[in-house]
Amino acid sequence: MNERIAKIKQELETLKAETLQQLEEFRVRIIGKKGSLTQLFDEFKTVAPEKKKELGKELNVLKNDVISKITELREHFTSNEITVNDIDLSLPGNQDLIGTRHPISVAKNEILDIFKRLGFTVADGPEIEDDWHVFSALNFPPEHPARDMQDTFFISKNAENEQNNVLLRTHTSSIQVRVMETQKPPIRVVCPGRVFRNEAISARAHCIFHQVEGLYIDENVSFADMKQTLLFFAREMFGEGTQIRLRPSFFPFTEPSAEMDVSCSICGGKGCSICKYTGWLEIMGCGMVDPNVLESCGIDSKKYTGYAFGMGVERMSMLKWQIKDLRLYFENDVRFLRQFNSVI
Ligand code: DAH
Numbered sequence: 001m002n003e004r005i006a007k008i009k010q011e012l013e014t015l016k017a018e019t020l021q022q023l024e025e026f027r028v029r030i031i032g033k034k035g036s037l038t039q040l041f042d043e044f045k046t047v048a049p050e051k052k053k054e055l056g057k058e059l060n061v062l063k064n065d066v067i068s069k070i071t072e073l074r075e076h077f078t079s080n081e082i083t084v085n086d087i088d089l090s091l092p093g094n095q096d097l098i099g100t101r102h103p104i105s106v107a108k109n110e111i112l113d114i115f116k117r118l119g120f121t122v123a124d125g126p127e128i129e130d131d132w133h134v135f136s137a138l139n140f141p142p143e144h145p146a147r148d149m150q151d152t153f154f155i156s157k158n159a160e161n162e163q164n165n166v167l168l169r170t171h172t173s174s175i176q177v178r179v180m181e182t183q184k185p186p187i188r189v190v191c192p193g194r195v196f197r198n199e200a201i202s203a204r205a206h207c208i209f210h211q212v213e214g215l216y217i218d219e220n221v222s223f224a225d226m227k228q229t230l231l232f233f234a235r236e237m238f239g240e241g242t243q244i245r246l247r248p249s250f251f252p253f254t255e256p257s258a259e260m261d262v263s264c265s266i267c268g269g270k271g272c273s274i275c276k277y278t279g280w281l282e283i284m285g286c287g288m289v290d291p292n293v294l295e296s297c298g299i300d301s302k303k304y305t306g307y308a309f310g311m312g313v314e315r316m317s318m319l320k321w322q323i324k325d326l327r328l329y330f331e332n333d334v335r336f337l338r339q340f341n342s343v344i
Contacts, residue, residue, distance in 0.1 A: 001040065001043070001047075001055070004036065004040060005040065005058065005059070005062065007036075008030060008036055008037055008040075008062060008066075009062065011026075011029075011030070012030075012062075012065060012066055012069060015069065015073075017073055019077075020074070020077045020078075023070060023073050023074060023077065026070070027070050030066050031063065031066055031067070037059070037062065037063060037066065040059055041059060041063075044056065044059065100337060100338055100340060101340065102329075102337060102340070103317050103321065103323070103329065103337070103339075103340040104210055104313055104314065104317060104329055106317070106340050107313050107316050107317035107320060108192050108210060108212065108313050110237065111190070111192075111212050111233075111237065111311070111313065111316065112190055112192060112212065114232075114233050114236045114237060115190045115214060115233065116190075118188075118229065118232070119188055120188045120189060120190045120214065120216075121188065121189055121190075122189070122190055122191070122192065123175055123178075123179050123189040123190070123191045124175065124191065124192075124193070125169075125172070125174055125175035125178050125191065125193065126169075127168060127169055127193070127194055127195075127196070128155060128166065128167075128168060128169075129166075129167060129168070129169040129174050130163065130164060130165065130166055130167070131147075131162055131163045131164065131165040131167065132163045132177075133169075133174040133177045133178060134152075134167060134169050134170060134171070134173075134174045135147055136162075136163050136296070137177040137293065137296040137297060138173055138174075138177060138252060138253040138293055138296075139252040139253050139290050139292045139293050139296070140252045140253075141252070142162060144252065146170060147162075150198055151170060151197055151198055152167050152168070152170050152197070152198060153167060153168040153196050153197075153198055153207075154166070154167045155167055155168065168195075168196035169193070169195055169196065170195055170196065170197050171195050171211060171213070171310060172191050172192070172193045172195060172211040172212065172213040172310060173213055173253060173308070173310060175189075175191035175193065175213055176189070176191060176213055176215040176308060177293075177296075177297055179191070179215060180215075180217070180293075180294070180297035180298070180299055181297050181298060185217045185218050185219075185299060185304045185306075186216075186217065186218040187215060187216065187217040187218070187306070188215075188216050189214070189215050190212055190213065190214045190215075191212065191213040191214075191215070192210065192211070192212045192213075192313070193210065193211060193213075194208060194209070194210055195208075195209060195210065195211050196208055197209075201327065202326075202327075203324065203325040203326055203327065204326060205326065206314070206326050206327070206329075206330070208330075209312060209313070209314050209326075210312070210313035210314060211310055211311065211312055211313060212310070212311055212313060213308070213309070213310045214308060214309045214310070215289070215306060215307075215308045216229070216306050216307050216308075217289065217294070217299065217304050217305070217306030218304065218305075218306065219303060219304060219305075220305065221304075221305045221306050221307060222305070223256070223288055223307070225307065226286060226287075226288070226307035226309070227244075227246065229307075230244060230260055230284075230286065230309065231244050234260075234262045234283070237316070237320070238262055238265045238319075238320070239265055241263075241268075242262050242263055242265065243262070243263040243269070244260055244261065244262055244263075245260070245261045245280065246258040246259070246260055246261075246286075247259045247260075247261065249285060249287075251285055251287060252290070253287075253289065253290050253293045253308065254285075254286070254287025254288055254289060254290055254307075254308055255287065255288060255290045255291075256287055256288060257285065257286070257287035258285070258286050258287055259282055259284075259285055259286075260282070260283055260284050260285075260286055260309075261280040261281060261282050261283065262280070262281055262283055263279060263280060263281075264278075264279050264280060264281050265281075265319070265320075266322065267279065274319075274322065281319055283311055283315065283316065283319070284309050284310060284311035284312075285309065285310050285311075286307065286308065286309035286310070287307065287308065287309075288305060288306070288307050288308075289305070289306040289307065289308050294306070314326055314329060321339075321340070
């Protein structure tokens with residue numbers, strides 16, 4: 001037995017484990033289930049009682065030495081020191097992810113750019129508005145349904161004077177009122193912005209969306225001027241061969257009013273599911289500014305005339321990129337947003 005103890009001691013002293021695997025082999029050979037030291041512990045039961053004390057001590061000391069040696073060497077192998085050999089220099093570096101513009105912004109900027117090229121400037125206005133700028137100055141009669149709670153989000157209501165009601169603007173036409181109140185003709189502005197309506201959210205409607213409003217006021221501005229400007233816009237936005245048509249409509253702030261359609265850019269006017277087999281897509285409302293509106297804003301309606309138009313940005317971008325569900329714009333799913341990588 002003593003011989004075998006001496007052999008284990010010697011093995012321990014001369015141990016040269018160069019890899020974790022060699023160390024593990026050593027561990028199994030000495031203190032594994034069938035290891036040489038384990039066997040000595042088994043045989044210890046049969047040793048004469050008078051020798052037990054001394055031998056037991058020796059075996060235990062040896063076992064502790066073996067364990068501490070293994071632990072020490074294992075730490076050495078698993079330490080976090082990184083050497084040049086550990087680094088894979090061929091791995092690609094960490095990429096800096098740059099965000100992309102939201103499709104609403106891309107479409108809005110494209111719309112604004114087209115009108116900027118025609119000499120329009122960009123005007124802004126508040127999202128929290130009063131009744132005057134959203135309704136009254138725009139010739140909405142007091143009982144008009146758009147003033148109803150069902151359509152408008154009110155912040156505060158004034159029972160005595162409706163015009164002092166505070167609300168979230170339901171359209172960007174309010175900005176044209178602010179521009180007319182503060183600027184003298186000639187006026188040429190486009191007004192982008194977020195608008196709010198009390199609508200149930202679905203694939204086709206949302207309570208928050210975006211519009212771009214346009215306003216042109218000068219002497220002798222005619223319906224023909226409007227038509228030609230909007231034709232130019234439609235061709236820049238949807239392609240050279242695009243046709244437009246104007247259908248009679250009604251808005252309180254324009255007279256006459258029209259709804260403008262463009263020929264369907266997907267089927268080229270032949271009819272498809274996007275244009276509901278009509279060959280036409282409705283894209284905006286427009287018309288000649290009602291003289292009542294000009295007068296409300298302090299502009300002489302005998303001297304000046306003008307046209308106005310308004311379009312939904314979500315609708316324009318849905319048509320341009322064939323997006324079928326409005327809610328995608330608000331979910332911020334990067335897989336959707338990444339598709340509109342654009343510098344504008
Ligand atoms: N404000 C209208 C809306 O939200 C859009 C509109 C129609 C604006 C005709 C105009 C216009 O300036 O002339 O539905």
